[in-house]
Amino acid sequence: MVISWLRRLPPTLIIGMMILAFYLTVAITARYWAPYTHNKIGVGIPFSKPSNDHYFGTDQLGRDVFSRVVLGADDVLILAISSTLVATVIGGLVGLLSGLVGGWFDQLLMRAFDALIGIPFLVLALLIIAAAGSELSGDTRLLIMVVAVVYAPRTARIARAVAIDLVTRDFVTVARARGESVFSIVWRELTPNAIGALLVEFGVRAGYAPIFIGSLSFLGFGVRPPTPEWGLMIAENRAAIFVVPMVVFAPAGALAGLVIGLNLFTDGLARWIGRSQGAASG
Amino acid sequence: MNPLLEVENLTVDFWNQNRWVNVVSHVSFKVMPGEAMGLVGESGCGKTTTAYTLLGYRRPNSRIDKNAEVCFDGQNILKLPGSALRRIRGKRIALVPQNPTTTLSPGMRVGRQINEVLAAHGVSGGERQERVLDLLAHVRLPDPLKTAQKYPHQLSGGQQQRVIIAMALACRPDLLVLDEPTTGLDVTTQAQILELLMHLRQEQGMAMVYVTHDLSVVATICDRVGVMYAGELVEEAPTGELFRNPRHPYTRGLIASVPSVRVPRQRRRILLRGYLQRDQLPPGCRFAPRCLFAHESCFSDKQNLVTAAENHQVACWRWSEVPQLATEIVEELPQPEIVSAPKGAPLLQVDDLNCAYEYHRASLFANPVAKLVVRDVSFDIRPSETFALVGESGSGKSTIARTIAGLLRPPSGKVTFDDQAIAGKVGARTQDLRRDIQLVLQNPDASLNPRQPVLQIIGRPLEIFFHLRGKELRNRVEQLLDDVRLDKTYVRRYPGELSGGERQRVAIARALAANPKLMLCDEILSALDVSVQASILELLRALQAERQIAYLFISHDLAVVRSLAHRVGVLYLGELCEYGQVEEVYSPPFHPYTHMLLSAVPEVNTESRLVPTVRSDAAEGTGSRKTACPFANRCPWKVGKICEDVPPPLQQVSETHALHCHIPLEELRQRETWSKSTLQTAKS
Numbered sequence: 030m031v032i033s034w035l036r037r038l039p040p041t042l043i044i045g046m047m048i049l050a051f052y053l054t055v056a057i058t059a060r061y062w063a064p065y066t067h068n069k070i071g072v073g074i075p076f077s078k079p080s081n082d083h084y085f086g087t088d089q090l091g092r093d094v095f096s097r098v099v100l101g102a103d104d105v106l107i108l109a110i111s112s113t114l115v116a117t118v119i120g121g122l123v124g125l126l127s128g129l130v131g132g133w134f135d136q137l138l139m140r141a142f143d144a145l146i147g148i149p150f151l152v153l154a155l156l157i158i159a160a161a162g163s164e165l166s167g168d169t170r171l172l173i174m175v176v177a178v179v180y181a182p183r184t185a186r187i188a189r190a191v192a193i194d195l196v197t198r199d200f201v202t203v204a205r206a207r208g209e210s211v212f213s214i215v216w217r218e219l220t221p222n223a224i225g226a227l228l229v230e231f232g233v234r235a236g237y238a239p240i241f242i243g244s245l246s247f248l249g250f251g252v253r254p255p256t257p258e259w260g261l262m263i264a265e266n267r268a269a270i271f272v273v274p275m276v277v278f279a280p281a282g283a284l285a286g287l288v289i290g291l292n293l294f295t296d297g298l299a300r301w302i303g304r305s306q307g308a309a310s311g
Numbered sequence: 312m313n314p315l316l317e318v319e320n321l322t323v324d325f326w327n328q329n330r331w332v333n334v335v336s337h338v339s340f341k342v343m344p345g346e347a348m349g350l351v352g353e354s355g356c357g358k359t360t361t362a363y364t365l366l367g368y369r370r371p372n373s374r375i376d377k378n379a380e381v382c383f384d385g386q387n388i389l390k391l392p393g394s395a396l397r398r399i400r401g402k403r404i405a406l407v408p409q410n411p412t413t414t415l416s417p418g419m420r421v422g423r424q425i426n427e428v429l430a431a432h433g434v435s436g437g438e439r440q441e442r443v444l445d446l447l448a449h450v451r452l453p454d455p456l457k458t459a460q461k462y463p464h465q466l467s468g469g470q471q472q473r474v475i476i477a478m479a480l481a482c483r484p485d486l487l488v489l490d491e492p493t494t495g496l497d498v499t500t501q502a503q504i505l506e507l508l509m510h511l512r513q514e515q516g517m518a519m520v521y522v523t524h525d526l527s528v529v530a531t532i533c534d535r536v537g538v539m540y541a542g543e544l545v546e547e548a549p550t551g552e553l554f555r556n557p558r559h560p561y562t563r564g565l566i567a568s569v570p571s572v573r574v575p576r577q578r579r580r581i582l583l584r585g586y587l588q589r590d591q592l593p594p595g596c597r598f599a600p601r602c603l604f605a606h607e608s609c610f611s612d613k614q615n616l617v618t619a620a621e622n623h624q625v626a627c628w629r630w631s632e633v634p635q636l637a638t639e640i641v642e643e644l645p646q647p648e649i650v651s652a653p654k655g656a657p658l659l660q661v662d663d664l665n666c667a668y669e670y671h672r673a674s675l676f677a678n679p680v681a682k683l684v685v686r687d688v689s690f691d692i693r694p695s696e697t698f699a700l701v702g703e704s705g706s707g708k709s710t711i712a713r714t715i716a717g718l719l720r721p722p723s724g725k726v727t728f729d730d731q732a733i734a735g736k737v738g739a740r741t742q743d744l745r746r747d748i749q750l751v752l753q754n755p756d757a758s759l760n761p762r763q764p765v766l767q768i769i770g771r772p773l774e775i776f777f778h779l780r781g782k783e784l785r786n787r788v789e790q791l792l793d794d795v796r797l798d799k800t801y802v803r804r805y806p807g808e809l810s811g812g813e814r815q816r817v818a819i820a821r822a823l824a825a826n827p828k829l830m831l832c833d834e835i836l837s838a839l840d841v842s843v844q845a846s847i848l849e850l851l852r853a854l855q856a857e858r859q860i861a862y863l864f865i866s867h868d869l870a871v872v873r874s875l876a877h878r879v880g881v882l883y884l885g886e887l888c889e890y891g892q893v894e895e896v897y898s899p900p901f902h903p904y905t906h907m908l909l910s911a912v913p914e915v916n917t918e919s920r921l922v923p924t925v926r927s928d929a930a931e932g933t934g935s936r937k938t939a940c941p942f943a944n945r946c947p948w949k950v951g952k953i954c955e956d957v958p959p960p961l962q963q964v965s966e967t968h969a970l971h972c973h974i975p976l977e978e979l980r981q982r983e984t985w986s987k988s989t990l991q992t993a994k995s
Binding site for chain 2: 209217224
């Protein structure tokens with residue numbers, strides 16, 4: 030039964046799910062089987078090559094890179110998913126509301142979002158981190174907020190485009206004639222119809238979020254050492270890229286694998302939702 | 312004479328959700344050169360699939376049975392290779408599809424689109440331009456040279472359909488396949504297109520296969536009719552014979568379901584039960600589950616076409632008994648009740664209402680001026696009365712309903728409900744008022760949220776207006792479903808799992824949930840099959856009797872209006888040109904516009920071929936109106952300059968009936984020809 034159901038899913042969705050399941054398992058169980066802790070220094074000679082003791086070699090402080098990569102998975106996953114979730118919920122609701130209300134409210138909001146989108150990703154993020162002050166630097170909550178502020182306007186645009194199409198439908202007209210409040214219309218009438226598009230948007234953004242957080246960490250504005258964040262690890266070890274390539278490639282590969290998995294998963298999800306919608310209406 | 316087209320054993324299946332679904336089953340018919348054959352049936356009966364197969368078109372994911380043959384002029388179309396097929400398509404067999412707006416390429420001038428057809432069939436360049444203009448003139452488009460340079464969106468729906476007909480006629484085909492060519496057009500435009508088709512057929516002697524759900528159109532234009540049900544041909548006969556002596560119970564039901572514009576309010580004799588459910592077809596007669604006369608054996612025995620009379624074939628073993636059985640059933644039904652308009656104080660009163668969507672400013676600081684869509688309309692509706700607004704598209708009917716519903720703020724005019732002047736916008740109205748006025752819209756596919764189950768759709772007004780929750784709410788929803796004759800189990804379903812008629816019932820139930828005093832029904836029947844229409848009409852009548860609801864019934868279908876309304880207002884370009892009790896409006900003297908509308912309606916029961924007195928389609932009169940009488944430019948009885956300069960006076964015919972026209976009532980009475988044209992009008 031389960032098998033036949035799985036068979037009907039798009040292959041990209043299944044492969045994506047398998048990759049994500051792998052990452053999730055690692056994130057949850059790594060603490061029980063990782064050979065060393067993430068901050069134990071001098072377990073080997075600094076920058077030693079991969080060996081049976083240290084699968085991915087050791088970094089500049091002689092920490093075990095393999096342990097750091099697997100132990101970092103949970104942080105990366107939590108950061109990426111929670112920040113994107115905040116961005117999607119806020120951006121989605123604001124976008125739907127903007128599309129429904131229309132008029133000058135919509136224009137004002139959208140132009141403000143255009144201005145935010147106009148600022149490059151990293152510049153905007155650095156501006157916010159700078160404004161937050163140094164005592165908050167490296168705080169997880171600040172990072173989540175930064176990603177949310179950067180992503181929310183983009184999600185809002187997508188949600189608004191969906192809403193603009195939906196508000197001309199008669200069921201919204203009927204709800205208006207019934208005297209429903211705008212929030213009630215957004216929640217009851219628009220959200221269930223926009224959820225497919227928003228879900229896909231969530232997946233695509235969640236795939237980029239680790240790269241984004243990684244870049245921030247690389248620049249020194251993300252999570253603080255000695256947290257085993259993959260982007261931070263790439264930054265710390267980049268000097269050794271020609272000596273022990275593995276200490277840079279291991280976290281980079283982990284990051285790339287996660288992004289590919291998330292993208293395959295959401296791409297498949299989009300197809301699957303589209304298909305089931307088509308079946309329902311046809 | 313050899314038949315031009317011979318369809319033999321046509322069986323088509325579609326691949327749907329991992330299995331083959333039969334769509335057309337063993338259909339056989341012949342079309343003689345120059346003959347017009349009609350294929351009718353409800354939506355989903357396979358008529359369109361059959362029509363497209365005649366051009367050798369096969370939908371992806373479909374299969375045609377090996378033994379099927381579609382012989383056109385001696386060649387089996389189904390076996391022809393692509394290149395040979397392309398030589399025939401467009402040249403010898405041409406297609407006129409349903410929706411003119413989506414058929415024409417929006418970014419190409421219409422002249423070039425016709426030119427393409429000619430080029431594809433090897434007409435030389437110099438000759439082509441001439442032919443295009445010739446064709447445009449042939450389908451009676453004004454100023455062919457200019458029209459050829461226009462883009463599709465610059466033409467009205469009727470004009471677009473003419474361009475498509477011109478394209479189809481480009482190579483003088485022997486066979487024209489038409490798929491619902493007039494569905495979606497105004498009745499006046501439809502009359503013109505039908506008249507054009509009849510004229511062209513006479514002139515060019517081509518054969519036609521005309522696919523439609525509209526029996527009255529078939530009665531008008533076809534020589535022979537095939538009735539299809541669930542992919543099978545159930546009856547086939549010459550048009551006159553079929554409408555005089557329908558043999559199959561389905562045909563009888565279909566014909567009885569069509570309301571007549573010539574007969575006053577009446578109860579339908581036999582209604583078709585239920586609707587076509589493809590997943591629940593018995594192995595025997597596919598119509599058996601809906602048949603009033605079905606025997607046990609009907610469900611198991613396959614019915615084949617047998618000859619009932621000369622040229623008349625029917626697939627029902629009880630065909631000889633059916634007329635007898637039918638009269639027995641008629642006697643069981645209660646006699647039609649002719650209800651006169653209720654008296655009493657008006658529930659809703661509309662005085663000098665103006666409506667507008669857009670406002671324009673002459674300059675930045677000038678006061679905005681409304682671009683009026685509806686001007687100075689006044690009428691009233693009494694409790695448990697049905698007031699109908701009729702008119703072509705663009706006449707402002709829906710705008711009035713939207714304004715009363717509070718979706719549009721009127722620039723001026725007064726709307727009084729229950730002796731209280733009501734606020735323009737819905738947000739400013741009281742909760743009670745919002746509950747008392749409910750809106751039901753045309754297309755149930757769009758008016759129900761596809762992501763909400765029926766429980767939530769119907770439950771929402773109960774939550775807002777009566778604060779019902781949980782079990783109480785559910786019980787009330789089930790009760791409402793029962794009121795609209797739907798099963799209780801439907802609470803869990805989503806709109807996608809319901810048929811069109813069921814969806815409209817859910818939409819009506821949602822309006823009823825508020826327990827309204829007035830229901831605004833905006834074209835609520837026009838997206839539905841005739842048999843479903845008839846049953847929803849019955850439902851509306853019953854609800855009115857049970858709950859004393861008043862309806863504002865908006866429709867372009869004059870026959871439906873006659874069978875339901877107490878009073879009627881005729882709207883043209885946003886102005887009421889005639890209003891009165893329903894029988895007064897449907898009898899002389901007529902406003903010239905009312906007369907034009909009535910004359911354009913095709914009829915099932917006549918053997919006449921209509922000769923419409925329609926001068927131009929609706930869109931030509933719209934736009935910037937400069938004449939005092941809005942109808943002046945289209946009026947066949949225009950008096951003269953006075954119509955353009957002086958607003959027509961209101962002439963009171965009786966206490967309740969009045970119309971705006973310069974022509975004296977006596978003369979209007981003499982001029983009318985509609986009520987005099989009876990069943991004996993000469994066959995052309």
